Amino acid sequence: MDVYLDRLKSRSEVLGNHYYKYINFIDTNLDKFMGRLEKEGVIERVHLWVTAHDYKQEMSTIFQVGTTLNEKLTDLGCYFAFQFLQMNLSALDALMLEVTTNPDKHSVYKRFMLRVGHDFRRLTAAYMKHLMALFLPEDYKHQFVFMGVGTRSDQDDIDIGVIDQDPNDRDILNKAIGKMSGEMLKRAICLHFHLSEHVGSVTSYSASIDEYLELLNKEIHDFVIITEMLGGARILGSRSLFFEFRRKVGLRYYNTSSIYRDARFHEGYLRGILGETRSFILRELSRDRISPKGDGLRMIKAGLFAAKTIFNLRQVNAWAILGELKIHDKSRIHFYEQLESSLTFLEIFRYLYQLLVAQEEEIFINDKTSINHLSIVAESMGFKSVGVANATEFLITEYYKNIQIAKETMSQLLPGSESHLQSISVLGKILRHKKATTGKEKRIGNLAIRFLGETRFFRGTRFWDDIINVFEYKDAQILKRLINDLCSLSEEKRMEVLQGYIDWGWNTFIATFSFIILLYKHRKSLRDCDIYKKFNELFFERVRGTEEEAQRLSIVFTHYPRLVYEYTSLLTESQQRKFFSWLDSNVWDPEVLPARDRLRFLLKLQYATSKYFKRVMNNVINENPEYLHFINNVDRLSLIGKGMLAEVERTKVTKLKFNSLKTFYNFQFFKVGIETLLGTPSQTVALHFSEFADTYLRLLFDTSKQEIDELYSHTLQTKDLLGVFVTGGRGQMLAFDDDFDLIILINSDDPIVHRYCCTIISRMHKELVKSGVLPHYRLAEYTGSYLCTFNELAQLLGDNDPERFIDRAQILGARMVIGSSILQHDFEKQIVKPYILARKKDFVLDILKDMDARHLSLTNCFDGCINLKEDPGGIRDIDMILLICRALFEIFEPSSFKILLRLQIMIHSHSKEFQKLFKSYQKLRYIRDLNRLSLAATDCLGKDNTHYLSDNMSFRIAERDEDVYEEVSRTFKSVLKTNIKIIKEVIMPNIELF
Numbered sequence: 001m002d003v004y005l006d007r008l009k010s011r012s013e014v015l016g017n018h019y020y021k022y023i024n025f026i027d028t029n030l031d032k033f034m035g036r037l038e039k040e041g042v043i044e045r046v047h048l049w050v051t052a053h054d055y056k057q058e059m060s061t062i063f064q065v066g067t068t069l070n071e072k073l074t075d076l077g078c079y080f081a082f083q084f085l086q087m088n089l090s091a092l093d094a095l096m097l098e099v100t101t102n103p104d105k106h107s108v109y110k111r112f113m114l115r116v117g118h119d120f121r122r123l124t125a126a127y128m129k130h131l132m133a134l135f136l137p138e139d140y141k142h143q144f145v146f147m148g149v150g151t152r153s154d155q156d157d158i159d160i161g162v163i164d165q166d167p168n169d170r171d172i173l174n175k176a177i178g179k180m181s182g183e184m185l186k187r188a189i190c191l192h193f194h195l196s197e198h199v200g201s202v203t204s205y206s207a208s209i210d211e212y213l214e215l216l217n218k219e220i221h222d223f224v225i226i227t228e229m230l231g232g233a234r235i236l237g238s239r240s241l242f243f244e245f246r247r248k249v250g251l252r253y254y255n256t257s258s259i260y261r262d263a264r265f266h267e268g269y270l271r272g273i274l275g276e277t278r279s280f281i282l283r284e285l286s287r288d289r290i291s292p293k294g295d296g297l298r299m300i301k302a303g304l305f306a307a308k309t310i311f312n313l314r315q316v317n318a319w320a321i322l323g324e325l326k327i328h329d330k331s332r333i334h335f336y337e338q339l340e341s342s343l344t345f346l347e348i349f350r351y352l353y354q355l356l357v358a359q360e361e362e363i364f365i366n367d368k369t370s371i372n373h374l375s376i377v378a379e380s381m382g383f384k385s386v387g388v389a390n391a392t393e394f395l396i397t398e399y400y401k402n403i404q405i406a407k408e409t410m411s412q413l414l415p416g417s418e419s420h421l422q423s424i425s426v427l428g429k430i431l432r433h434k435k436a437t438t439g440k441e442k443r444i445g446n447l448a449i450r451f452l453g454e455t456r457f458f459r460g461t462r463f464w465d466d467i468i469n470v471f472e473y474k475d476a477q478i479l480k481r482l483i484n485d486l487c488s489l490s491e492e493k494r495m496e497v498l499q500g501y502i503d504w505g506w507n508t509f510i511a512t513f514s515f516i517i518l519l520y521k522h523r524k525s526l527r528d529c530d531i532y533k534k535f536n537e538l539f540f541e542r543v544r545g546t547e548e549e550a551q552r553l554s555i556v557f558t559h560y561p562r563l564v565y566e567y568t569s570l571l572t573e574s575q576q577r578k579f580f581s582w583l584d585s586n587v588w589d590p591e592v593l594p595a596r597d598r599l600r601f602l603l604k605l606q607y608a609t610s611k612y613f614k615r616v617m618n619n620v621i622n623e624n625p626e627y628l629h630f631i632n633n634v635d636r637l638s639l640i641g642k643g644m645l646a647e648v649e650r651t652k653v654t655k656l657k658f659n660s661l662k663t664f665y666n667f668q669f670f671k672v673g674i675e676t677l678l679g680t681p682s683q684t685v686a687l688h689f690s691e692f693a694d695t696y697l698r699l700l701f702d703t704s705k706q707e708i709d710e711l712y713s714h715t716l717q718t719k720d721l722l723g724v725f726v727t728g729g730r731g732q733m734l735a736f737d738d739d740f741d742l743i744i745l746i747n748s749d750d751p752i753v754h755r756y757c758c759t760i761i762s763r764m765h766k767e768l769v770k771s772g773v774l775p776h777y778r779l780a781e782y783t784g785s786y787l788c789t790f791n792e793l794a795q796l797l798g799d800n801d802p803e804r805f806i807d808r809a810q811i812l813g814a815r816m817v818i819g820s821s822i823l824q825h826d827f828e829k830q831i832v833k834p835y836i837l838a839r840k841k842d843f844v845l846d847i848l849k850d851m852d853a854r855h856l857s858l859t860n861c862f863d864g865c866i867n868l869k870e871d872p873g874g875i876r877d878i879d880m881i882l883l884i885c886r887a888l889f890e891i892f893e894p895s896s897f898k899i900l901l902r903l904q905i906m907i908h909s910h911s912k913e914f915q916k917l918f919k920s921y922q923k924l925r926y927i928r929d930l931n932r933l934s935l936a937a938t939d940c941l942g943k944d945n946t947h948y949l950s951d952n953m954s955f956r957i958a959e960r961d962e963d964v965y966e967e968v969s970r971t972f973k974s975v976l977k978t979n980i981k982i983i984k985e986v987i988m989p990n991i992e993l994f
Helices: 002-012 017-039 055-063 069-101 105-135 167-187 209-216 223-230 239-253 263-282 292-310 318-328 330-356 368-380 391-424 426-432 447-458 465-487 491-505 509-521 531-542 547-559 561-569 573-582 590-607 611-623 625-630 634-650 654-677 682-712 751-770 790-798 804-812 821-835 837-860 875-889 896-906 908-934 946-951 961-990
Strands: 144-148 157-164 190-192 206-208 233-237 722-727 739-746 774-777 787-789 815-818
Touching: 002 017, 002 069, 017 069, 055 069, 055 105, 069 105, 069 167, 069 368, 105 167, 105 233, 105 318, 105 330, 144 239, 157 167, 157 223, 157 239, 167 190, 167 206, 206 209, 209 239, 223 239, 223 263, 223 292, 233 239, 239 263, 263 292, 263 391, 263 426, 263 447, 263 547, 292 318, 292 330, 292 391, 318 330, 330 368, 330 391, 368 391, 391 426, 391 465, 426 447, 426 465, 447 465, 447 491, 465 491, 465 509, 465 531, 491 509, 491 531, 509 531, 509 547, 509 561, 531 573, 547 561, 547 573, 547 590, 561 590, 561 611, 561 625, 573 590, 590 611, 590 625, 611 625, 611 654, 611 908, 625 634, 634 654, 634 682, 654 682, 654 751, 654 908, 682 722, 682 751, 682 815, 682 896, 682 908, 722 821, 739 751, 739 790, 739 804, 751 774, 751 787, 787 790, 790 804, 790 821, 804 821, 804 837, 804 875, 815 821, 821 837, 837 875, 875 896, 875 908, 875 961, 896 908, 908 961
Parallel strands: 157 190, 157 206, 739 774, 739 787
Antiparallel strands: 144 157, 144 233, 722 739, 722 815
């Protein structure tokens, strides 16, 4: 006997530490237990060292052996411990054999789980039956039934529901159940009476059918309880009582055609369980732990039980339900096969971890101990190490693969359940009921009140997608009826009903936001066009900014970004700011934190950016709402931008290419705007903006030329004759200029070439305007054409008219975007050098005169705002100084930033001053960029709107705009003062020396 016990102990070492209690119990009681069996001569009728075939019969034998209650309890407990260990160890041995010899692991896993679940339920049922026989009086005649309402193979606890027949004699039954529960907790497995916590008396383990009906007739109640009832399988007790319970309580939640059925129960359960399913789909996976139950199993089983009620299936085992669904719903058999695969993998993974390691639902995966534990599970499931990848890595990869498949599959199955719900919905039928408006027919109540009244039965449910679809049906005719009836109520009653609708949608922000968006979308055709504002106000009164609300809002944004974007877009600025403040609360789930931060960033873009930027943002997001997932991730947006450019270049059809170019320009503008708002240095912003804008212009020219060539069926070679130059701010690589200053030069007087090039530029101009870009053709007023020939330009610049100073400045600051190096060389040789650089002294004097005149005019005309560009020491002054340096040193570098860096080296004696000027220019350009993104395409900062700028900077946000302005004003007056001092005291006096 000792040898057998040692062998059992040795074999049990593979099990988790929590199984030691069974070994210890056997070790303590084995001798007395064996002695009683031998004394009664039944030792050969009871199997201890191998798995038994009939637990119930052998327990009946043991039941007769002991003479006292304690002996009987000890003997039954000892036998349970033996068989519990033998059952699991034998199952493990069989699993190891099959995964080694059978390549179809899925079928092996499935058979294993079904076998283990079946054996575990038989063993525990036999044990519970004999315990109840000990604790109940022999003359107890009242009927009762124990139902298993959890997973059959769960060995950490057993979920139980108990139905009794006579509440008046419940005390005797409950005392027996309490003793049985205590005995199992001590010597076997914990019992969990979840149903009893919600039904009947709080002190009772059982409830009657009438008590269930009394509770469930009032409202849909907790759909988790209903799921447990629908999954209930008889363990022991009265079969007739079990079937009566299923008929009177369970069947009401099925999709049956019985005339006695109240369809609200089926509808209510679906609304609850589908909402639960979706919440699991939306749940973010943790980065440092996994949970088979929370990550996937609960979601899969919730979806299966929804399908179970839709197709009237009586099976309670998940695999059995899937098997029936494959028969009853053949069009989606592929989805059910995918679900079965994920279900099987996750079930055996969870079971083996709890069997071999610990009875925990969450498994940490980032420490060495956890990896070692998981390696045990991996080996049991047949995973092998390959090369540098170990078995645990393959196991974790397969885990995430199955979770992802399950989530995607459930997402694809949800619309079918929603369609069914819409077809049977009591609420939907009420809403679709035509109100009488003609003849002698009478109206059937107030639709707004009636709908709200019916929703009370469904309180707590979260799935209302079908109802939102009904509201929008046929150009929102039903929604219009509902709002019309709502507006017919008295003011007091209307506010009461409005508050009821907020309560209705509170459990799911998806429904709330969808409903308010619908009201806004159809506001012009509603009796009260501002009704959406009233809903919003009540919703805002309800929100408290708690962690739970921040969590929910962040989750909805993760999976329904467009919905949240559309909703927040229709809010007032103050509401957007308040929404932003709600998200100050820390979300309890760290996996949701990135979504919370993205949503906060989106809200700031909405309330703290200019119409100039928001126009582009709305175009980008409305066309591709999925970009909201990366709205604060510049690296990811950059990759998207590269992909867009590749798509544009691959597109051959000119019409499609023009559309792609417009999308490309808007997206890149948006992306660089995000970079700026996230604090990217101004010189980097300038470079990125110029790169994409130049690329856009080049591709736009090429596409326009392609279309013209296709239209006229011939190609005219312009060779090195045509050049497109950008000048002004674009020439100096300024970002976010609101227009394109263009100079189109042609080094030819051939009228055919001239006309051909004009046609291309005209087509390009049309697309520029459609993209929201305002092109200015700087020389068009002189030539009367988009184009200017070299001869025309030479004649223009050869004029000694002092007004030509501006044109010379534009030419010197021009940067070629389209054209050849030959044309660039000819431009510098024939135009820049003879007409500007050869006359640099006069050119420099003209610049200095212009600066003095502008300073004087600004001194005499102060309008009370800061002008980043025009104020003395501002951007224009620095640009003018750099223009002088371009002429003096014949620098052809377009970037003002790079010129300032070069000047620090070239004029070493004043290196520090140019370094200061560089930093000041950096700051001014950064604030100018932010100003255009935050306020408008302007260079002025005023008292009435400076707080928008402060939202995107490090300035404190004062209570009054004036205070913010004073802080901004002090900062920039200091910068401007430093700049003008350097310009007047260092640069201007030394221009001749330079």
